[in-house]
Amino acid sequence: MNYLIAKTKGVRGEFFKVISNTEIYSMPENMLNSVTYDPSYKIEEDEWFIVDSFSEKEFFIDILKNRFFSTDYNQIPTTEYNNMEYLCAFQNDLIFFQKISDSLIIRKKYFSLSGAPIFVQNEPILIVNNIPDAIYNKIEDKLYFRKLSTISSIFPGIDTLYKEATQVETEQFLQSEFIQLDNGYDASKVKTANRKRIALAMDTLSTYSSKDRKSIFNYIKEYCDDLQYDDKNSCFKLKSEEDLKKLLFGIEQRYYTTVLGGEKRLANSVMVLN
Structure with a gap:
């Protein structure tokens, strides 16, 4: 019935x-x-x-x-x-x-x-x-x-x-030693989309060793030329939501280069292949 x-x-x-x-x-x-x-x-x-x-x-x-x-x-x-x-x-x-x-x-x-x-x-x-x-x-x-x-x-x-980082978690993430806030950008200006990405990034970073983090940061610098990096203090300068998004995509290893043509691209979504 x-x-x-x-x-x-x-x-x-x-x-x-x-x-x-x-x-x-x-x-x-x-x-x-x-x-x-x-x-x-x-x-x-x-x-x-x-x-x-x-x-x-x-x-x-x-x-x-x-x-x-x-x-x-x-x-x-x-x-x-x-x-x-x-x-x-x-x-x-x-x-x-x-x-x-x-x-x-x-x-x-x-x-x-x-x-x-x-x-x-x-x-x-x-x-x-x-x-x-x-x-x-x-x-x-x-x-x-x-x-x-x-x-x-x-x-x-x-x-x-699909959890969203809380205000406290967002503030803690932006206080990470590899991040330097600039141009008045702070946790109060982080919108929902990036808060969700922060929640994912925090889980991902927790699995990285110090060596892994160094490799990831070099990887981000390679793909994000316009994301300012302070070599002296070993940190990324974030001035906007767009800067934060680029950093978070890098932590999730969303950037890749095509085998043919060597074109740099951003993966819109990710699926782990068994």
Whole structure:
């Protein structure tokens, strides 16, 4: 039996039945092109991220913990349609999720393109995407998704997979002996993207020996000619967000040279090959 459930907004938001006996979503054909979630990797159009052993994670939501019984849920009242936060379609051992945004609710006159067209006006419609935002496979105990920010409101706490450096951690990193701040740049000016990169860089640096760090800094100097380096004090001078980004990309070894042509490039995402 297939059931479409809607979760309403707010801390006290409820789950309501919407439609039954209808298959809302189909399993995408490219699910085999899936990789374990890694914040440093940017998936291609035909790829999905995976979180294994999803039921063991702290962000595993309650509605997935118990066996689903449709009788536990009331039919959604029309007054709650504008208050829907996301859809949840139970289709056998697969549960599909779609986040609801205002742009998906359309209020226009329309008629169905069918053998018996019906003209409708003053009744809003909700667009169901061809591809869901997330899919949970109960048998495999795996969550599939494409964009973490899209599903963070569906699975509260899942954004810890891509942690952001705290203010204290950001300040500590910028106080590192190999960094010298200049031109009024400081931790208060570090934005979200670089805070996330700092969190990754801190983990990476913790695995480096003193010899490794020296090699990495030489590597960064080789690729970032415009990133000022003070040879006397052995430190990089950071004047802006762009300077910090270049340093962080270097720590993650994102720069490389092509075999043919010797062109220097920056890797937009990274995947470790076994």
